[in-house]
Amino acid sequence: MMDMLAVKHLSVAFDTVAGRVQAVRNVSFSLCRGETLALVGESGCGKSATCRAIMRLLARNAQITEGSVELDGQDLLKLSSSAMRKIRGNRIAMIFQDPMTALDPTMKIGRQIAETITLHRRVSHAAANRRALELLAQVGIEDAPRRFHQYPHEFSGGQRQRIVIAIALAADPDILIADEPTTALDVTMQAQILDLIRASQARTGASVIFITHDLGVVANVADRVAIMYAGKIVETGTSQEIFYDPRHPYTWGLLASMPTLNTSGERLRAIPGTPPTLIHLPQGDAFAPRNPYALEADFLAEPPMFKISDTHYAATWLLDPRAPRIDVPDFIQKRWEEDPCASKSRS
Amino acid sequence: MRVEKSLVKVEHLTHRYAAGATPAVADVSFDIRQGETFGLVGESGCGKTTTGRMLVRLLGITSGRVYFDGQDISAIRTRLEMLAFRRQAQIIFQDPYASLDPRKKVIDIIAEGIDVHHLAENRRERNEQVACLMESVGLRPDYANRFPHEFSGGQRQRIGIARALATQPRFIVCDEPISALDVSIQAQVVNLLKDEQHKRGLTYLFIAHDLSMVKYVSDRIGVMYRGRIVEMGDAQEVYAHPQHPYTQSLLSSIPRPDPDTERNRSRIPYEKREIAQDATMIQVSPGHYLLCDPHGRPA
Incomplete structure (x- = not known):
C-alpha cells in the first residue's frame, strides 16, 4: 500500500519563559490510504503538537527544528502559507476536542458548514447549502432543515461534536485528524461518535489520525497504534x-x-x-x-x-x-x- | 469486614436549581454503609454531582432528608451544628487546578480544616499534622511552603485529598477525583484513596463517569438518569445483570482495551424518555433495586 502521509524525523520545540521545551523529538510515522492510526499518550507527550505541526497550526512560540511532513511526496513544511491554506480543511481536516470553542458561537451552523465548502470548491451558495444539509443529516442531526438555521448554543455537547465532524468532512478530506474528539463526552455519546467517524471513513475512504489517551477508544478505532x-x-x-x-x-x-x-x-x-x-x-x-x-x-x-x-x-x-x-x-x-x-x- | 450499618441515609432527596424548574435530582433514596464505597454513575447532567454536594450540604436540599449517623443534616440550622457535621464529612473535587486557592501555601490549604475546627493545640502541632498528612498522601513534607502552581495535576489532587483527611472525617464525597488526571496517575490516586479508606475506615461516595473504574472501587453502585436513580445494587451484580434498559445501554458502551472485543461488540441503544413521576424502586433480587412504573415495568 502506498503511504499517503509520511512524517519523517519531526522535532518541535517551544520557547517558554522557563526554557526550551522539546515537545516532539524525532517522530516518524506513515499513514496509508483508508487506515486509522492512533497516537496514544499522556498530556504533554507531544501527540497534539505532532498533529498541529502536520497542519502547520503550531503556536507562535513553537518551532519545527527538524524533519519533514510529506503528503503524496510533497513536503508540507516547505509550502507557502497560501498553498498550505489550500491543503488545510481541504485535504487534511481536523476535529477538535472541544466543540464549543471549535464552532463560531455567532454564526448559524448551516453557514459554518457551507462556508467550508465554498472556501475549497467552486460551487454556488445554493449547492453548498444543499451539501451542508446533506452532511448534517449524515452526521445524525435530526430535523436538519430546521436546525440548519440554529446557533451552536442551541445544540447539546454531542450534537456540537457531530457538527464539528460535519465541517471536517465538508471538503471530503483525504486525512482526518481527530484530537481527542470524544474526551468531553459520555460513554454512550462517545460510542455514537466513534461509529460516526468510522462510517464516514468507510464512505469516503479517508485516513484518520486519532489522538487519544483512552486505550478503550484505541482498541475500538485503530488499525495501527503509536505510543x-x-x-x-x-x-x-x-x-x-x-x-x-x-x-x-x-x-x-x-x-x-x-x-x-x-x-x-x-x-x-x-x-x-x-x-x-x-x-x-x-x-x-x-x-x-x-x-x-x-x-x-x-x-x-x-x-x-x-x-x-x-x-x-x-x-x-x-x-x-x-x-x-x-x-x-x-x-x-x-x-x-x-x-x-x-x-x-x-x- | 464491612459492618452492615448505614452511615449515610438519603430519603426522597430532591434539588431544584430554580423554583419551578425541572428538578436536577428527583426523589432519590439510598444509603451508604459504614466503611463502603458507594459509586454513582450516569451521563453528565444526570444529577450525580448535585447529589454529592447535597450530602455534604454544599448545596441546599429542596426536599427530602439526609441522615448522617442518625442525625438529620437537612435540618441543621445553626453554625455550630454545621461545623460539627462538616468536620465529619468532606469532599474532594474534580478539578485539582480550580479547587486549590492559588495564593495560599500548601501547608495553609491542608491545615484549613485543622484551623477551623481547632484540632491542634499550637502551631507546632498543626504543622506536624500537616507533615504527617503530606507524607501519607505521598507528598514530600518539605514542599509544605510551596504554592499549588508548583505541583503537577496528580500532586494537586493529593493535596486535595490531604486537605479532606485533615479533619479526620468519617465520610468523603469523591466527585470525579481522577477524571482530570492522566491515565498513569489515575491508578496512583485510586490506590491512595483505597489505602486511606482501609487505614482510617472511611466511607466514600465515589462519583465518576469511568465505568470500569467505578466498578473497581465500588462495593455498591447507583445508576442515575435524568435526576433519578434507575438502578442500584451490589456493583458486581449490577454490572453482571443490569436490569434497566438505560443501565444496559450504558454498560454496553464501555470501551474495552481489547481490539477483538471491540470489533465484534454490539451496543444496546437506549431511547431517551421521560421517567414517570409515580415510578418507585422495587427490589428485583436481594439488594438489587430497579426503578419501576406502577405496572412493575422498568421506568
Missing part, C-alpha cells in the same frame, strides 16, 4: 501487536494501570512517578526513572527502535540481544485470560 512518551514514539505496531504482544515497559504500564471490568480486590498497578518536564530531559531513556524494568543502559543512552516484526517496533534496551531476557509480565498476559467477554482467538 508516545516524552515527545517520542516508544512503540508502534498494529492494534493486535500493541494490545496482545506489547513490548515496551511503558505500554505495559499503561495497559496495566487501568482496571478492566474483571479487576477487583487487588491494588491497581500504577506507573510510579510523573512524566519528566521536557525542558531538562534526563540522560538516557526519558522513561527510565519510572521504569521498573530499566537496565543500566537505559540511564546512559536512549534506546533506538528495535524491530519485532515488519509492523512492530519498540524503543527499549530490553530488546537488545545483550539484554537479559524479560518476558511480558504476567499481569499483561493474564488480562485476557480473566476476561470472559474477550475473544479467545489469539495467536
Whole structure:
C-alpha cells in the first residue's frame, strides 16, 4: 500500500519563559490510504503538537527544528502559507476536542458548514447549502432543515461534536485528524461518535489520525497504534501487536494501570512517578526513572527502535540481544485470560 | 469486614436549581454503609454531582432528608451544628487546578480544616499534622511552603485529598477525583484513596463517569438518569445483570482495551424518555433495586 502521509524525523520545540521545551523529538510515522492510526499518550507527550505541526497550526512560540511532513511526496513544511491554506480543511481536516470553542458561537451552523465548502470548491451558495444539509443529516442531526438555521448554543455537547465532524468532512478530506474528539463526552455519546467517524471513513475512504489517551477508544478505532512518551514514539505496531504482544515497559504500564471490568480486590498497578518536564530531559531513556524494568543502559543512552516484526517496533534496551531476557509480565498476559467477554482467538 | 450499618441515609432527596424548574435530582433514596464505597454513575447532567454536594450540604436540599449517623443534616440550622457535621464529612473535587486557592501555601490549604475546627493545640502541632498528612498522601513534607502552581495535576489532587483527611472525617464525597488526571496517575490516586479508606475506615461516595473504574472501587453502585436513580445494587451484580434498559445501554458502551472485543461488540441503544413521576424502586433480587412504573415495568 502506498503511504499517503509520511512524517519523517519531526522535532518541535517551544520557547517558554522557563526554557526550551522539546515537545516532539524525532517522530516518524506513515499513514496509508483508508487506515486509522492512533497516537496514544499522556498530556504533554507531544501527540497534539505532532498533529498541529502536520497542519502547520503550531503556536507562535513553537518551532519545527527538524524533519519533514510529506503528503503524496510533497513536503508540507516547505509550502507557502497560501498553498498550505489550500491543503488545510481541504485535504487534511481536523476535529477538535472541544466543540464549543471549535464552532463560531455567532454564526448559524448551516453557514459554518457551507462556508467550508465554498472556501475549497467552486460551487454556488445554493449547492453548498444543499451539501451542508446533506452532511448534517449524515452526521445524525435530526430535523436538519430546521436546525440548519440554529446557533451552536442551541445544540447539546454531542450534537456540537457531530457538527464539528460535519465541517471536517465538508471538503471530503483525504486525512482526518481527530484530537481527542470524544474526551468531553459520555460513554454512550462517545460510542455514537466513534461509529460516526468510522462510517464516514468507510464512505469516503479517508485516513484518520486519532489522538487519544483512552486505550478503550484505541482498541475500538485503530488499525495501527503509536505510543508516545516524552515527545517520542516508544512503540508502534498494529492494534493486535500493541494490545496482545506489547513490548515496551511503558505500554505495559499503561495497559496495566487501568482496571478492566474483571479487576477487583487487588491494588491497581500504577506507573510510579510523573512524566519528566521536557525542558531538562534526563540522560538516557526519558522513561527510565519510572521504569521498573530499566537496565543500566537505559540511564546512559536512549534506546533506538528495535524491530519485532515488519509492523512492530519498540524503543527499549530490553530488546537488545545483550539484554537479559524479560518476558511480558504476567499481569499483561493474564488480562485476557480473566476476561470472559474477550475473544479467545489469539495467536 | 464491612459492618452492615448505614452511615449515610438519603430519603426522597430532591434539588431544584430554580423554583419551578425541572428538578436536577428527583426523589432519590439510598444509603451508604459504614466503611463502603458507594459509586454513582450516569451521563453528565444526570444529577450525580448535585447529589454529592447535597450530602455534604454544599448545596441546599429542596426536599427530602439526609441522615448522617442518625442525625438529620437537612435540618441543621445553626453554625455550630454545621461545623460539627462538616468536620465529619468532606469532599474532594474534580478539578485539582480550580479547587486549590492559588495564593495560599500548601501547608495553609491542608491545615484549613485543622484551623477551623481547632484540632491542634499550637502551631507546632498543626504543622506536624500537616507533615504527617503530606507524607501519607505521598507528598514530600518539605514542599509544605510551596504554592499549588508548583505541583503537577496528580500532586494537586493529593493535596486535595490531604486537605479532606485533615479533619479526620468519617465520610468523603469523591466527585470525579481522577477524571482530570492522566491515565498513569489515575491508578496512583485510586490506590491512595483505597489505602486511606482501609487505614482510617472511611466511607466514600465515589462519583465518576469511568465505568470500569467505578466498578473497581465500588462495593455498591447507583445508576442515575435524568435526576433519578434507575438502578442500584451490589456493583458486581449490577454490572453482571443490569436490569434497566438505560443501565444496559450504558454498560454496553464501555470501551474495552481489547481490539477483538471491540470489533465484534454490539451496543444496546437506549431511547431517551421521560421517567414517570409515580415510578418507585422495587427490589428485583436481594439488594438489587430497579426503578419501576406502577405496572412493575422498568421506568
